[in-house]
Amino acid sequence: MPTLSVFMDVPLAHKLEGSLLKTYKQDDCPHKMFLAYRVCMTNEGHPWVSLVVQKTRLQISQDPSLDYEYLPTMGLKSFIQASLELLFGKHSQAIVENRVAGVHTVGDSGAFQLGVQFLRAWHKDARIVYIISSQKELHGLVFQDMGFTVCEYSIWDPKKLCVDPDILLNVVESKQIFPFFDIPCQGLYTGDLEEDTRILQYFVSQGFEFFCSQSLSKNFGIYDEGVGILVVVAVNNQQLLGVLSQLKGLAEALWLNPPNTGARIITSILCNPALLAEWKQSLKEVVENIMLTKEKVKEKLRLLGTPGSWGHITEQSGTHGYLGLNSQQVEYLVRKKHIYIPKNSQINFSCINANNINYITEGINEAVLLSEGSEICLPKEKKP
């Protein structure tokens, strides 16, 4: 009988530094709140689910003609096709030219894992990854674990108080970077499915090759099923087939068969015009609701007389947006008000609702007033 553990040398893993959610969970304050959830929240504070999903789920479970057999390693074909058409448009030149394809993955994390494994094996010269700063904790670690050097890159201009996508384009073009896009919630940005993937259309039109992680979890509200696709765009079909064959080998080792339930629900919706229309309508309603919340936040800050211009709040699209606070102000909100927001002040506006909007805007007001005051106390920097 063995006496020593073979796991003797295995230490407790280091906890992630700066995991905001973890700190939030450990906070005992009864009025704590977390404004950085990845997913869209309802006014009641629950993850949003499109109503058409519930209906379709029930319908599927009552269909005796369906089987529950293993999906092929590359996934549910009809799901991939419908999702690619959603991403690029039905008449996309790249689809017509057979140079775009997708591998059905276990969520967007699975898509990144698969894509990064491929890049490590077949793109060996590339060792540096430039990543949008807000994504580092989520996906940057996957690159880091595989030996890439991850550099953070911000597209938020804190002086102009706006997002500058040109920064991204210039980098990709000048540094010959291989783009790996993340489309986490198409339709929940502007409420318009086509508008939300305009950047992809641009790169396709310019003949770029790229990977893209497409998540269908958040824009349908199927969080527990990992509905993702690793999208591959190549210059031609021959190159595409080579990449796909290698990806298949990697996916076989990773999970062999991707999960079916979420993909089946989504395919049923995307391929049925009536259900599709219902889903699109539900996206629009969510986005309108978020815009309304942003308007309210801006108006509350105006009424409180909070110093500064807050127009940038309503100028940004999507669930997530920058508040435009500095690190001192963010720290005040987290430490003193128990309002958990990331250092770059990019919050999920759908976390704000009628129950917490007053507390949040008053907190922002206090934070700004206090830091304004402390700035006055500091000696001004000399200009050169």
Add this chain to the structure above:
Amino acid sequence: MPTLSVFMDVPLAHKLEGSLLKTYKQDDCPHKMFLAYRVCMTNEGHPWVSLVVQKTRLQISQDPSLDYEYLPTMGLKSFIQASLELLFGKHSQAIVENRVAGVHTVGDSGAFQLGVQFLRAWHKDARIVYIISSQKELHGLVFQDMGFTVCEYSIWDPKKLCVDPDILLNVVESKQIFPFFDIPCQGLYTGDLEEDTRILQYFVSQGFEFFCSQSLSKNFGIYDEGVGILVVVAVNNQQLLGVLSQLKGLAEALWLNPPNTGARIITSILCNPALLAEWKQSLKEVVENIMLTKEKVKEKLRLLGTPGSWGHITEQSGTHGYLGLNSQQVEYLVRKKHIYIPKNSQINFSCINANNINYITEGINEAVLLSEGSEICLPKEKKP
């Protein structure tokens, strides 16, 4: 605009040599048949599904109290607990002593991927993997891809026409091997859930540490959802916690959240005495049906006057069993009769049904008669 593909150097992946299923699929012969499916098949030739699963699935889809939020990275707690109790028994000493735990994975492939990643990182001296031969194609490749040397090991004694588990025990004990078990379909071996994991109880009682891939897909008939667990048994709780914390980091990078649907169905069944009894009964019926098939095969061969003793067919438990044919006989069945069976002649007896049993037994009879004949024609080997 880029002109050259960044994927230029990516070749088409080599196809797996000896993939029996691939050859079968490419065969145009109308009466071809495949007797090596991993899962239990019905008499109609479809993957088996326990009836209680369908009922529970419907019930779950109609339950408005359920949410569809992300599962924690380690998975659905109630699912893991119920599955571990199924594997080790409710009153298992290891469970009581808090030195066994599980990580909810994307199927058994995911469990192997996770376990192998851990072993590569934390068990660096171990470079050689001994694997039961029939599992090589499925799981051995995961070890191989990660740089392990994989040696095949057979527990089938072709002379005595029986499986000899002592071979396995002796190897593990003498070579200080870290055991990584595969329990792909508990209950479908003998029909008795406890009996089917007796080997695990033995290793636990001897104080061994081990990993085990537990699949719940095949014994419930939920194939498309990847319901797996990587089970960890350590000598004490402290070692266990270290291992779990490292596994969590690996699972975060792999898929972040495991899929829920299958796990939810299984938990509902395992935690409800009436549903549990129904499920157990369905397993018994399957196993009885397989035993009946084996009896019929043996009887048909007897009636055909096939040379040899065929008692070993009914002496083996489970869906899969060795026919006890040599490579020449197997080749005859594959090439001439289009009956696809693996080289070691281990077939899935649930693939045999009223429609194909005559063709299969006649094929076996021919193969044996022909090789008997050819042996007579060959000059006998000189004994030393």
